[in-house]
Structures are given as structure tokens and as C-alpha cells.
Amino acid sequence: MEVSAIEVPEDAETVLMFYVNGKKVVESKPEPEWTLLWYLRKKLYLTGTKYGCGEGGCGACTVMVSQYLRAEDRIKHIAVNACLTPVCAMHGLAVTTVEGISTTQDRLHPVQERLAKAHGSQCGFCTPGIVMSMYVLLRNKERINYFDMDKALQGNLCRCTGYRPIIEAFKTFGEAWKRNYVDEKGNNSCAMGEDCCQNKNISENNKNAVPNKSIFVPNDSSQEPIFPPDLKLNKYYSESYLTFKGKNIVWIRPRKLEDLLLLKYKYPNGKIIVGNTEIGVEMKFKKMKFPILLSPTMIPEMNICSVTHEGITIGAAVSLNDIHCFINTQLGHDNTKERIFDAIVDMLNWFAGNQVRNVASLVGNIVTASPISDLNPILMACSAVLNVYSFDRGHKKLIIDKDFFVGYRNTLLNDNDIIVSVEIPFTSNHHFFKAYKQSRRRDDDISIVTAAFSVKFVNEVVSEAMLCFGGMGPATVCATNSCYSLKGCCWDKNMLNLMMDSLTSELKLDTSVPGGMAAYRKSLCLSLFYKFYLHVLSNLTSVDGYNPINDYDQLSSKNILISEPKSSQYFDIKNNVINISDSVGKPIPHVSAMKHVAGEAIYCDDIPHTEGELYLTLILSTESHARIKSIDASRALSVSGVEMFLSSADLDDECNKMGPLIKDEQVFYKDIVFSRSCVIGAVIAKSETTARKAKDLVSVTYDRIQPVIVTLEDAIMHKSFFPGSPTRLKKGDLQDVFSNSLHIIESHVRTGSQEHFYLETISAYAVRREDELEIICNSQAPAEIARIVSEVLRIPNHKVVCKVKRIGGGFGGKESRVMTLAVPVAIAAYKLNKPVRAVLDRDEDMQISGNRHPFLIKYKVAFSDDGKIVGAAFDMYCNGGHSMDLSSALILRSVTHIDNCYFIPNIEVNAYICKTNIPSNTAFRGFGAPQVMFAAESMIRDVAVYLNKTYEEIAMLNMYGESDMTHYNQSLNYCTLSRCWNECIQTSTYWKRKIETNEFNRTNRWKKKGIALVPTKYGISFQSDVLMQAGALLLVYNDGSVLLTIGGVEMGQGLFTKMIQVASRELELDINKIHISEMSTDKVPNSSPTAGSISSDLYGMAVIDACSILKVRLEPYKSKTPNGKWEDWVMAAYLDRVNLTATGYYAASKIDFDFNTNSGNLYEYFTYGAACSEVIIDCLTGDHQVLRSDIVMDLGESINPAIDIGQIEGAFMQGYGFFTMEEMLFSPTGEVLSKGPGTYKIPGFSDIPKEFNVSLLKGAPNPRAVYSSKAVGEPPLFLAASVFFAIKDAIASARTDAGVSPEFVLDAPATCSRIRMACEDRFTEQVKPTIKGSGEQWNVVA
């Protein structure tokens, strides 16, 4: 039906009215397609609220929505994801964005202030969302504890900080902190006084805690902005019948149930919309169209919950968090009656994030009928009853039983059925009910398998049973045969064995099942039933004839408990200050921190819209390897508002080439596409909506080409390697070693691909002025972008300027890949002579931008009786993707880091870059080192297991010492490796805890602990001479203020802050007088990419150079009035016509390494460290928790210990994701299946180690870098391998208990699936033979 044909009642309100930050917004022509996020950013220019994913999975867009609840006379505040909130749903509500709580011009809100001062922001892109989640919590609850905070932040992600400082900042709002904190004057109310556990970080042990908490302004809830009185006084907002007619969609909010039924009858394609957490995703990503949206938020029957004699009735439009609240407050906590509600509340803890639960409904979950729904198995297991209404058929009750879900996303409901409420029953004394969920990540993740079990007993035997599962087929299923078999059974081992057999044969999955992991999923069903078995057994004391079970089994039935994390940071503040204003060595906050928390920090897409601006979208290949037959953009070009279609036809062949090292990529692919990341063309239109719509109308036809190579194994089979492979490095005589050695082991390791998942997706903006071009983008290599654009457009580089103010996270992912978008945007702006903007959607970004290289490393090692390594051979293969990108540089780092920290006297390395048909893999923190260091660590552990010795013994025997030569013949001078290692062992009380771990494992069968140490050594340099240079520009204005520009970009790593600190020391000037605005290629030309952890070293020296030039010029004025001030000297110099501009330059000492002769110096110096991690795993599910991590790093004399500790923690958590959780999924035909936070999981708040201690090695100055400091960005990442090896340790214990060999290969990441399947036991063994292969696997490991 046409939108225009829809009748609008005479009294209907058609104007949308709501409040934003206290100001009334009146929108006379609201479009139901608009999200609140879009409206805030693009219509109201409130850019503090960020776009990170558009699918409710990152929390960057969090805002507060407040509503006056007239019946209760109270104001309700909730945090919502603006990206999933239709703006039409805001009628009569008040929205508060980060700008609305305070600004840097006023006094920041305590939430903002504490986060900034506690170093809780790095790139700052996630920060406004995190601020808002916390702000809403404090608006709702004055007395909070850690678990409130944990829940409030479940829907927020941060990729930079590693979460610890955020948690520390917000803990200061907690009751415990307020009660027990001892301020600097010694005031405190805890009986323990200074010894109170809350003060462990700030008293004796750690006087330099980050931050000093006494600086916080108190939180005063009376100072919050008031709710708009207009909304409170006028009933009219909440009571009016709304009809908002847009171009393609109409939004109707009826007042009564009868109206809704009638509407649904008249317009059967009308869609009820509640939280929009399914519909929003379907419209955006599945391109589904719903022309009529019916909002039931004002219909009384659908918005209440009530307790009845039989159970509770939940209104269909009630949000999940309101259901949770209702259960908690209205029920009497009667353990026997409320087992189903306990299961629902438990499940809701793991259901999505807080923002989603604030709006999503139970009924939305039911009707969507997703096979991995978390709540539907519970509703089926308890036979919940739906009250269903329709205009023509009236009221009926429908039971959610085994037949309710009739197929993939399909139920027994008719098209115009409306669910008004759901009835959920109470349990009785002999009725046991429990639900379980297993997902990749504990918080905010969809399930792999969900199970809900219900059993009733009569006379000691099971009388009724429902065993329901999600994730075991196209719909929620009930294992009916097993339920039937269970009836009449006693709850004993025989029953358990019967159920194991029965569930194994009844639940069927084959290897091609969507979602993959067939064997794991099936084994989970058995494991979860086993947990239920133990749970019921422990409660069966209430059933005659059953005895309680022992503690040993009890523990097995429980999930791993989450506890409040604690942490410490140890570092020295140097006393060698040169002047009072000297800030070098001090833990000062990031210079943009206040702007981050206030939402004022400007990123690429925050640049205000300009008149006539156009929007560009890319056309990506839909094939992985194919010949392009035809490209037809005529339908797209006929859409009103489309200005241009760009393709290879617009560039000659030479101009169409690009690439960071070799030009093997095309701006627009012409004849053949080599992966689905290849850009075929671009549509440029007047608006984003038009461009995106038109893009879908471009038709490209292909002839597929075989083979399509996706995995490393495919590439090896086809010998598909990039030219130049293998890169070889050889030292000593390996043949001789292998023929004369007594002990030789051969093995391999495999690592997967990791997505950068920076919170800000790739974006670009370009403006042409005369024949000049200005490009603003979020590249780590702006000079590179300007160079490529100048080549492509054949204009000299001096007419192309690229600027980067700041980047919302890069991690290497924006070093070279931004060109894919920035170059087309620049071409379009130049050709059309209009400003052009483009921002990749998260799914596009993940499809285009490439990942960390997956590696396969085969090794053969020879060693002596005592474990001394005499030689090793490594064949390493990395998956480079379809083009070379930076792989040839990366492989050099891999080859030179294969030793990690061990002396290998005879060695041969052959390294192959595999050419495949997946997106080109690229730089990622560590640049090919973590993967190969992982091989070295595995090798050392293999030797230890083989010789029946400890890993520590073999590691120490082979560990490098001072002046040892690496396998590339570089001498290790000032080597602090063993200091880091020993200090880590000591501070972590490693040996004691190892004994305790063994003791725990001896007494526990299904929970196991592991503890592991890992050392690291990371070479600092670009490995290329030309890149080891840097420039800086220093401008001093005659008011004394200083503007500094460097060739590096700020992406959260604190580069600008450190450079300001350096300039402040050199100029003897307060940091507040020095500013860095942005990186711009017209200020500092020819800069190297900001990468390789080395920018502070290079730019620090360039800044010192510029400052010294200026100091010399100012010296005469300073000498004249030595007691004067900086401003006076500057003014005097100015009046004397002295040049107050200085350029600084630095070229590092020459890298003279020659691969052919394996000689010369490759690295400037090395950053060393060691870590110890302890984990607990659940052998039945594969779940794990890091109990404690201790890190010791040698960072020389840190320029800013707070920033450096932030880098260590952030890198560690990113490494933790790489080694345990993050898994990019590819289809066998090369399609990227992980397209957003819904399918790709980075660590969340609850994944941080429960105890996290970081210390910087003291008394270890580094003579080779600025102020004796050391590079930090990449080196700590590998330390997270300690978690991997601790997990492996725990699995080995489980295997020993099961009578299986403790020697096994475990690929990284150690996902829950891999952990569970490696803990081989009777459940996994029972399941494995039943998994049949039919057709292609759903996914492959690239």
C-alpha cells in the first residue's frame, strides 16, 4: 500500500515534538526512517554522539532518554542506542546527549571529569557513549556498587584502554569507595583505616597511583538539569494519536488496543514496532522494507505487568529491563515458586547490553523466532501462554510448546495476530527449572547454544520434562524423545547415561550447519544437561529418597563467578625535573581527555556539513575471484539526486594503480576482481540516503574464476605465494645440527585473523579549491594519501593537502587501507568541484579493511639433554590476502622475531606470503611479530614437555642475556629481559600460586586452573632507513602561545601529549601554553606513517631540534631579563624582528642491515617485558576467566607513565582478544562473515583480569631514545599469550584427568569452542562420531 493512501484521523498529531538537552525540537516532516543518531548528528549537529556500528553492538551512540510516567508521577531515565532508536519514537520524551550534561566551558560533570583524570580515554571515540551509560546509572541510583556499574556498561566497547582505567574512574562513585577511601589528610570511615582494601592502590605500595583520587569534585545529584516541565504538564504528548507520514514509511501510534487491532486488520503489512532491535537491523542490513510501523507504547494492556494466582503476566511492549525490575521488586523471592523467574533474570544478565534491554521486548524476541533466541527456550520449557488478539478473530490463548516455532524465524502466529501479553507460570516444590547460555563472550553476545530444562517429580521419579534448546537447528527445539524417555526415571547416573545417549541421537547437526561448530554445539547440549543434573541433584533434598551431593560436584554445576576487579600500577616519577613547569615523566592526562569526555573532540565525520556537499558510497565486488563482464550504473544514475558514477573508465590505467609499497591494487577494479574488498566503482549523490539507495541499483555481472583461494592451506596446496617468497634467513649449520642431535621435535602452530575494530570506521572528506585539493581523513599515513591522490589525479603533491586532527583508533588498520576510500573521495571532489564526504558503515569497513595476518608456522627443533636449543628450522606462511599491501615489510619483522627471547645458535627461516582471495591483510599492532613469537613460546614448551621438565627451566636456560647475539647478528645491549622476568616471577608470587593451582586442579574435575609466564622482546625501528626521519614545525605567537605541528597523527596513543611534554621541557614552558592542532601535510611534508611504536622517539627528537633552534634565538632576550617571563622574551624578540618559527628535523642513525649477509644493525633498541597470567576454565563449556595478570615492562624512563601504562593495558587486552576470543569468520568462498560487533567479539568490560597489576621496571634508562624513554605501543601485546598458555595448562590438567595425553596442539585463538573440544572427555567423545559432513563447511579459518 502506498503511504499516501493511509488514512489519518482528523485529530491525529503529525508533528514530532521532543526535547534535546532541554531545548524543544519541532519536526513537521519527520521521516520514520531516521534514527535518533542520524537526527542528532546531521540535523541538530550534536556530533558528540558517535556512530560506531549502527547495530546496537558498541554503545558509542548511547544517549539518555527520559520519560514522565504520569501514573507513577516519576521520571524514568534510560540509556539507549541512538543508532537503533527511531526518531519518531521520541515524541513527548526528553533526550540528553553528552553535550547536554556539561561542556569544557562550564565545569565538567563528575562522570566526565573523573574519567578524564583517571586516563579513561585514549582515542576518545567510545568515550561519550561510556560517559552517558554511567551518567544514566547515576541519575537512577545514588548508591551504586560494582555490579551496577558492570551491568550499566555491558553494552559499551572500548578498543583502546583495556577498560581498567574506566572501571577505576567509575568505582569512585561506588558506595564502597566513598566509604573507605582515605583522602590525603587521612580522613576515612573504614575500621581498617589506611589498611582498608580500597586503599591498597593509593597507600603504602603505590604512592604514584593513577590517578590521585583526591582531585575529584564530588557528585551532586541536585545539580542535574531538570526534566522539561512542558512534557510533565501536558498530557497531550503521551495521549495523542500520532501519524508521521514519510516518503516511504508511515509511523502510527494509536491510543487504544481496538485502534491497533483495526489498523493491523486494515493494513496487514503493518509492523508492530517496540524496541526496534530486530526491525532496525532487518531494515538496515537485510534491506527489508516495512511501509507501516505501528507503535504500541501507549496501549495500556500491552504496557503493564501483573502477578496472578498462577504466575505473572507480562505486557507485550514492556522492556526486558522493566521485566527484570518487576520480577525483582514484585515477587516474594520464594525459591520454590519462582524458579522460572530466577532463570529469566539470570538469562537477562547475559542478554544483549543494557541499552538494548532498556528498549527490547520479550514479545519481540518471541515473534522474531530466532533459532538462537535466549528467551524462547525458557518460554517453551515452561509452556508460556500468549494472549493473542486480532480484529476479526478476537482473543485466543496460544501455548509456546514444541510446535510453536515452525521453522527459521517462523511461528504459528497469523499475519495479523497481535500478542498483547505473555503468561509465565510459577513452579511448585518438586519442579526444577534452570536455563543456560553459552556464547563467545560473556557480556552482550548472542548465544552459541541456549538450553532451558524443566523437570517435575512425583514420588521420587520424573513425572514431566521439557528439554529445550536454542542454537541446535533452524528454530528453538524441544528434545521430545528425550523428554519422553526421562519420564519415570529416578534422578541418578543411569538416567544421566540414558539422557546422554538420547540427546546425542536426537539433536542433529552436520558440518555445514550455519554458525559452524557442530561438534561443540552438540557437546554443549550434553554438558549443559550434566550441569542441570548436578543442579537438580543438589536441590533434591526436598524430594524424598535423595541425598545432597558433595561440594566437589556442586562446583562443577556452577558457572564461573564474576567478581569485582582490582588493579595496581607501579611506576617511578623521576626527580630529575629540569624546571618547575617540566612535565616530562609525570602521569598527566591525555591533552584531549577533557574534550573526549565532553563529546567536543572532533573526528573526521564531525566536520560540519557544507552547502552543496555530496556523499560517496563504494560499490564492492560480490565475488572473490572473477572477471567483470559488465558494469551498468544507468539505474543508479537515474535516481534523483545522484550526481556521478565513478569507475575505472574515469582513470587511465596508470592513474588507476595504487599501493603502499608496490602498486598492485587498483582504485577501481577493471577486468578482474581478486577479493570482495575490491572497489569497482562509487556513487556520488546529494545525500547519504540517496547514495546508498542508488548503490544497490548498480548492476555488475561476473564470470567466476577458479580457484578461489581462502585459507593458508589452500594457498600452500596451490603454491600461491607473492613474488619474493620465501624470505630466508640463515645462521649456522642446521643440517649438521639435525643429523647430530639426540632430541628433535617437529610441530606447528596456527593463528587466526584479527580485526582491528577501531571504534571510528574509515572516513574521508575532500574539498577542491581552485586547482588545490584538501583531504581530511582518518589515515595513519596522511602524507601517503596525499601522494597517491596527487599521482592518481596527476597534480603535484604541493597542491594536495591531507589533514588529520585525530583518529578514533587505528592499531595499524588505518596505515594503508584508508586509501581505498580517501582516494575515490578525493577524485570525486576534484572532478565535481564540490565537497565530498564518505564514512564506511561498520560492515563495509570490516569487508574492506583487512586484518591481522593469519599464520601457520611449522617448526623443527633440536636440543640437548638438558633442554638447550642447538638449532631450529621454521617454515612460516602468512595469509597476505589479495594484494601485497605491507606484507613484504611485515614478513621481515616476523622473520626477525621468531626467536622471541631465546638464543638459537643455528637457524633457518623460510617465510612465505600467501596470495589469497580475501581482503588484503595489513598492519596490526605487533606487525607480524606476535604470531611468530607465539611459535617460539610453543616450541620452548614442547621441549619442556618432551624432557619432562618445567617450561621455566627451559625458558631460563635459553633466554638471552646481555650482549648475546640474535639470529640476525644484532648484539643485545642494555638487555633487561631477565630483570623483567625475575621481577614478574617475584611480584606475581608465581611459584606459590603454581603450587596452589596444582592443588586446585587435583581436587576439581570440571573446573581447572592454569598459570603461565611469558617474556617478550620487541625490536624498535621501521627496518627501513628512509622511514626513520621526522619533522616538526614550531610556531611561537607574539602573545607567547606556541603551536606545534608534527608529522605524526594522534590516534589515542598520546603522541601529541608526549610531544607537548617534550616541548614544555625544552622551552621551560607550562604545557597549557603549547598546542598541537592537527597533522597537516602542508606544515610537515613527507612524513612516515604513524606506526611501529616509534613516533614518540622520532618526533620527540624533531621537537627537541625545533625547540633548541628557537631557544637560541630567544636566548639574548632571556639573558637581558633573566627574571622576566616567557611572554616578555617572545614579545621582545618579535619587536626585534626575530623569526619565531622553527622547523625541527631528526634522522635516526642508519639501519645497515643486510639480509643477504645477515649482518648489520636492524633495530634501534629493544623493549622488554614479562607477564604472568592465571585463568580458570570451565571444562564443560569452554568458558574461561582471567583471574590475575601481572606485567613488568622496561620502558626506560617513561615520558608519561600514565599514557604508557594505558598502552600496556590496552595492548594486553587487544592481545587477549587475539589469543582467546576474536575470530574472523570467512565462508569457503571468501566472504567475510564477521561483519560487525554482533558477529565479531572484542573483549568487553567483564573480560579484564580480575586482578591486573602493571609495573614499569625501575632504573633502566634507555640511551637510544628521547629522554631515555622507550617505545611502548606494540611490545606489550604479545604478553597476552600468557593467558593462552595458562588456558592450555588448565586444559592439560583436564585431559590428564580424562586419561588423554596432555600433549596436544591448540590453535589460537583459544575460543570457548576450542577449549571445550580440547578438554576431551566422555561427552565430546560421544558426540564427535555423530557429526556428519554434508556439503561445504559453513566457515573456514583463513
Ligand SMILES: Cc1cc2nc3c(=O)[nH]c(=O)nc-3n(C[C@H](O)[C@H](O)[C@H](O)COP(=O)(O)OP(=O)(O)OC[C@H]3O[C@@H](n4cnc5c(N)ncnc54)[C@H](O)[C@@H]3O)c2cc1C
Ligand atoms: C545488539 C543486539 C544484541 C542482541 N542480543 C540478543 C541476545 O543476547 N539474545 C537474544 O535472544 N536476542 C538478542 N538480540 C535480539 C533482540 O534484541 C531481541 O530479539 C528483542 O527481544 C527484540 O525485541 P524488540 O522489542 O526490539 O523487537 P522489535 O524489533 O521491535 O520487533 C521484533 C519483531 O516482533 C514483532 N512484534 C513486536 N511486538 C509484537 C506484538 N505485540 N505482536 C506481534 N508482533 C510483535 C515485530 O513486528 C517484529 O517482527 C539482540 C539484538 C541486538 C541489536
Ligand code: FES
Ligand atoms: S553505533 Fe550504536 S551501538 Fe554502535
Ligand code: FES
Ligand atoms: S578510547 Fe575507547 S575506543 Fe578508543
